[in-house]
Amino acid sequence: MRLNGLLLSVLLLALPASATEDLLQFESAEQQQLYRQLTAELRCPKCQNQNIADSNAVVAVDMRNKTLELVRQGQSHDEVIDYMKQRYGDFVHYQPPVQLSTIWLWLLPLLAVLALGWTVFRRSDSSQTAVVGHADEQPDHSDLDAQLQAMIDEATAANRQQPKE
Amino acid sequence: MRKALFYVPLAAFLALSLFLLSGLFSDPRDHGSALIEKPLPAFSLPDLQQPTRLVTAADLKGEVTLLNVWGLWCPTCNAELGFLTELRQQGVRIVGLYYVQPVDAAFGDTFDINTLRLDVQDKLAEQGDPYLLNIVDEKRSLIFDLGVTGAPETFLIDRNGVIRHHHVGDINPQNWPKIQQLYQQLQQGGSDAP
Numbered sequence: 025m026r027l028n029g030l031l032l033s034v035l036l037l038a039l040p041a042s043a044t045e046d047l048l049q050f051e052s053a054e055q056q057q058l059y060r061q062l063t064a065e066l067r068c069p070k071c072q073n074q075n076i077a078d079s080n081a082v083v084a085v086d087m088r089n090k091t092l093e094l095v096r097q098g099q100s101h102d103e104v105i106d107y108m109k110q111r112y113g114d115f116v117h118y119q120p121p122v123q124l125s126t127i128w129l130w131l132l133p134l135l136a137v138l139a140l141g142w143t144v145f146r147r148s149d150s151s152q153t154a155v156v157g158h159a160d161e162q163p164d165h166s167d168l169d170a171q172l173q174a175m176i177d178e179a180t181a182a183n184r185q186q187p188k189e
Numbered sequence: 190m191r192k193a194l195f196y197v198p199l200a201a202f203l204a205l206s207l208f209l210l211s212g213l214f215s216d217p218r219d220h221g222s223a224l225i226e227k228p229l230p231a232f233s234l235p236d237l238q239q240p241t242r243l244v245t246a247a248d249l250k251g252e253v254t255l256l257n258v259w260g261l262w263c264p265t266c267n268a269e270l271g272f273l274t275e276l277r278q279q280g281v282r283i284v285g286l287y288y289v290q291p292v293d294a295a296f297g298d299t300f301d302i303n304t305l306r307l308d309v310q311d312k313l314a315e316q317g318d319p320y321l322l323n324i325v326d327e328k329r330s331l332i333f334d335l336g337v338t339g340a341p342e343t344f345l346i347d348r349n350g351v352i353r354h355h356h357v358g359d360i361n362p363q364n365w366p367k368i369q370q371l372y373q374q375l376q377q378g379g380s381d382a383p
Binding site (some may be wrong): 069070072081082083085086087090103109111112113114115143 | 194217220221222223259290291329333334335337338339362
């Protein structure tokens, strides 16, 4: 618990590091929100896995400026993303498009879950049929108890019939 | 059936290993270009030698051309000049697209095309001049429209002004043969190529 608190405070300390936004003027809070969202979603094509809000590479700065310009013109989220994709390709957006080449990103996890579910199902099914009669499930002991009781009775009866020598 | 299932984790592990192994040999800078088979974006930018003359996309048409994005500030580009000059001597048409880095006005930096022209002249006199002409993109507008991420980058443009190949990084004797193949194909394609 204390460790969690410590981790959380360290994470909170790291927050201002990504909030290096210049003093930009927006017409509305919506535009500001859109600009924030876009710069977080767009990926810097020069860097290895940084969004353009996070990078100071020349191309990232240019993309931020272009984003700002387009947002100020009143373009929508999708319009700005398309504008960037036309120039820098699908790579530039962190959300990959559903295509023949990317369909596996969705299919593979689905297939894995299905295959796993199927295996588990098969397994529980076969263990039920194969292991019936063994002590796998809650076995019925009444039979054994009866047998044991019968043996005890037999033994005591035999004992009585054979008195001490 | 059970036996087959037994080998599934092994197979999955091997497949994953192969996938990750192939990643070791891939170039992380290579993520395709959105402009292949598209015409050169429209532009109108000054020629470095005669800043009053504006170069447009139409000026590049007519011959297969290498459009080389470069800058004096970029060491790899400078290292590339020698080899590109050799290519020019072999008859390859190379047009430079000069990548102007942002100037920081806060530090009193300004951009002056005449200073740049003299600096470029000195450099090219020293290293060799591969360029038919140099287009100066002060605001990086064409550079942005071309999806350039840095320098050096080179575009192979056919006679009709259509971009056929986008090469990220320098051109050197090792990777030139591949580009040369495309270049020659386009040259032999004739002017009636689509």
